[in-house]
Amino acid sequence: MNDPEVVEVLGEATLPADSTIPASITGSECKVIDLTNCGDFALTVEATFGPDNTGDVVAHLKSSPYGGAAVEEDWDTEDYAKITLTCVKSTRVQVTKAIDADPKYMKVQLINEDPSYGVGPVTVTKVTSII
Numbered sequence: 001m002n003d004p005e006v007v008e009v010l011g012e013a014t015l016p017a018d019s020t021i022p023a024s025i026t027g028s029e030c031k032v033i034d035l036t037n038c039g040d041f042a043l044t045v046e047a048t049f050g051p052d053n054t055g056d057v058v059a060h061l062k063s064s065p066y067g068g069a070a071v072e073e074d075w076d077t078e079d080y081a082k083i084t085l086t087c088v089k090s091t092r093v094q095v096t097k098a099i100d101a102d103p104k105y106m107k108v109q110l111i112n113e114d115p116s117y118g119v120g121p122v123t124v125t126k127v128t129s130i131i
Helices: none
Strands: 005-012 038-048 057-064 081-085 092-098 105-112 122-130
Touching (some): 005 105, 038 057, 038 081, 081 092
Antiparallel strands (some): 005 122, 038 122, 057 081, 057 105
């Protein structure tokens, strides 16, 4: 088996309060995750919460059979998977989730559910084995 490939697909120094990055699934902040030659696939989401944070960070994984980065209609409207980082004040929180690589293209949208405070840094990393 080949060594796994580790790639950061989304990184924000600060995810502003009550925000979604990218605002649209066609936004360029997140790379298209191409799984066409992928065996296993895992997504790691990590965020550092400040002392005043109260809301969670949620990663919504959207899938597409086509992968058209600039075409909104190419992306499913329902989540393929969702990862929630539960707010723990003044703490870095990380969650890794194994995901079925059946849809061949995916993108991530991050939502900061804290109405008053930004969270950061926030990163999303994919780990895949190449077949």
